[in-house]
Amino acid sequence: MAQSSGELLLQPHTYPGRLIIVEGIDGSGKSTQIRLVQRWLTSLGYNVFFTEWNSAELVKKTTKKGKKNRSLTPTTFSLLHATDFAHRLVSNILPPLKAGMIVLADRYVYTAYARDHVRGCDRDWVRKVYRYAPKPDIAFYFKVPIEVSLKRITMTRQILKDFEAGMDLNLHPDPIESFRLFQGMILEEYDRMTAESGFVVIDAARNIADQQKQVRAVIETSLGTYSRKPRIA
Amino acid sequence: MTPLQFFGEGLPYIEPFDCPGLLITIEGTDGVGRTTQVALLREWLEVQGFGVIETGWTRSQLIGRTISQAKEGRLLNPLTYSLLYAADFADRLEKEIIPALRSGFVVLADRYVFTAIARDVARGLDRQWVRDLFGFAPVPHLVLYLKIDIVELIRRVIPRGVIDYFESGMDLGLGADPYDSFKKYQTMLLREYQKMADEFGFHVVNARWKPERIHMRLREIVTEFIRQRKFSEWGRVAPSGPDEPKSPGGLFTRSAG
Numbered sequence: 001m002a003q004s005s006g007e008l009l010l011q012p013h014t015y016p017g018r019l020i021i022v023e024g025i026d027g028s029g030k031s032t033q034i035r036l037v038q039r040w041l042t043s044l045g046y047n048v049f050f051t052e053w054n055s056a057e058l059v060k061k062t063t064k065k066g067k068k069n070r071s072l073t074p075t076t077f078s079l080l081h082a083t084d085f086a087h088r089l090v091s092n093i094l095p096p097l098k099a100g101m102i103v104l105a106d107r108y109v110y111t112a113y114a115r116d117h118v119r120g121c122d123r124d125w126v127r128k129v130y131r132y133a134p135k136p137d138i139a140f141y142f143k144v145p146i147e148v149s150l151k152r153i154t155m156t157r158q159i160l161k162d163f164e165a166g167m168d169l170n171l172h173p174d175p176i177e178s179f180r181l182f183q184g185m186i187l188e189e190y191d192r193m194t195a196e197s198g199f200v201v202i203d204a205a206r207n208i209a210d211q212q213k214q215v216r217a218v219i220e221t222s223l224g225t226y227s228r229k230p231r232i233a
Numbered sequence: 234m235t236p237l238q239f240f241g242e243g244l245p246y247i248e249p250f251d252c253p254g255l256l257i258t259i260e261g262t263d264g265v266g267r268t269t270q271v272a273l274l275r276e277w278l279e280v281q282g283f284g285v286i287e288t289g290w291t292r293s294q295l296i297g298r299t300i301s302q303a304k305e306g307r308l309l310n311p312l313t314y315s316l317l318y319a320a321d322f323a324d325r326l327e328k329e330i331i332p333a334l335r336s337g338f339v340v341l342a343d344r345y346v347f348t349a350i351a352r353d354v355a356r357g358l359d360r361q362w363v364r365d366l367f368g369f370a371p372v373p374h375l376v377l378y379l380k381i382d383i384v385e386l387i388r389r390v391i392p393r394g395v396i397d398y399f400e401s402g403m404d405l406g407l408g409a410d411p412y413d414s415f416k417k418y419q420t421m422l423l424r425e426y427q428k429m430a431d432e433f434g435f436h437v438v439n440a441r442w443k444p445e446r447i448h449m450r451l452r453e454i455v456t457e458f459i460r461q462r463k464f465s466e467w468g469r470v471a472p473s474g475p476d477e478p479k480s481p482g483g484l485f486t487r488s489a490g
Contacts, residue, residue: 131362
């Protein structure tokens with residue numbers, strides 16, 4: 001199946017707030033970019049809330065333990081992340097959206113679409129599991145060649161984490177080589193959902209300031225009529 | 234032998250395999266005597282030489298404790314409640330149930346995804362979403378449903394003294410009174426079970442009967458299934474035989490795509 005059917009796509013929300021998310025492989029620089037967006041919007045007087053992937057306390061211990069002793073299957077890996085997301089969505093993301101705030105999310109359901117499928121789950125099944133999530137108002141995709149991201153990661157911390165290298169997939173015994181293969185597959189998944197999910201693609205190989213300029217321009221246009229003192233739901 | 238069938242997408246990363254085992258699930262609310270019936274069935278099957286493995290509806294090694302803690306702290310919303318139980322089930326499915334089925338065991342599941350679906354729908358989740366979520370679950374060969382009515386259910390469970398917070402759906406805000414909440418919640422569960430019983434062809438057994446009579450009826454149902462499927466001896470299926478298990482295809486309607 002080339003593309004998921006329309007009914008599996010996320011539906012736009014009607015909350016007074018705005019939801020802006022960033023996606024990209026590890027080392028794409030997306031976290032840096034969204035931090036700069038947060039600083040900028042806050043300095044303009046907007047109420048901003050930030051949330052990131054896999055950060056809820058609820059399943060953190062389980063996920064950590066499962067990763068450590070390699071007891072996670074693709075399906076349990078997927079469902080634990082789905083639980084984390086559902087928890088953050090209900091507790092952290094929807095309330096500020098309803099209160100008219102700008103929510104910034106470092107990774108969103110698209111991370112699950114890509115990773116879970118690469119680990120072996122069915123594409124449509126993953127989309128169904130996350131079907132209740134609201135469609136972001138803007139989804140930035142920081143697209144970067146593998147070699148660039150690899151260089152960024154190894155320059156700053158020299159060690160690749162097992163899961164960002166996809167070591168659990170047994171693609172290659174060498175972490176660097178495994179990273180190339182794994183992130184390469186993730187890239188393919190991102191590329192394939194770019195059109196259907198309406199990603200704003202940013203060339204993440206460029207310097208930080210240039211990217212940020214482009215990102216801010218997109219947000220400025222999109223915020224258009226959004227008021228700093230918006231209605232609440 | 235036939236491959237295991239799944240409600241939806243299944244587990245794509247597992248090679249299809251012939252399934253010499255038998256998956257029998259026993260469904261029903263609290264107070265219908267499921268545990269007793271599982272024990273009796275197990276004994277009966279083992280006497281006949283079948284290898285039997287039992288599995289319940291909670292507490293895998295991986296996630297069991299997280300669920301207990303989260304419930305204690307009341308940290309769960311309907312979505313996370315549903316997803317955590319699904320993760321817990323997936324863990325047991327891949328580590329216990331499927332390996333047992335592959336090696337020819339009879340797996341007796343004390344509750345199965347139907348229980349999860351009933352609970353989740355009662356908690357207000359979209360029925361189709363919950364069914365899609367369990368698209369990775371194998372379709373059981375037999376679903377034995379011990380059916381009870383709300384009056385008898387109340388007569389049996391209330392005298393036990395303690396009404397469990399979640400079993401009475403107190404998290405749903407159906408009312409401050411535990412008894413009223415219990416009654417409303419269990420009524421919703423019964424309605425959902427009935428819907429699935431009709432749709433998925435559960436074998437319905439009257440749970441008001443005496444345990445021995447229920448057991449004899451369950452024996453009949455299992456014997457008939459085994460006879461039809463020529464599931465003859467321990468871990469072996471007669472090589473010939475045109476009868477396929479009743480096709481469950483399309484039980485969980487898949488979206489077009």
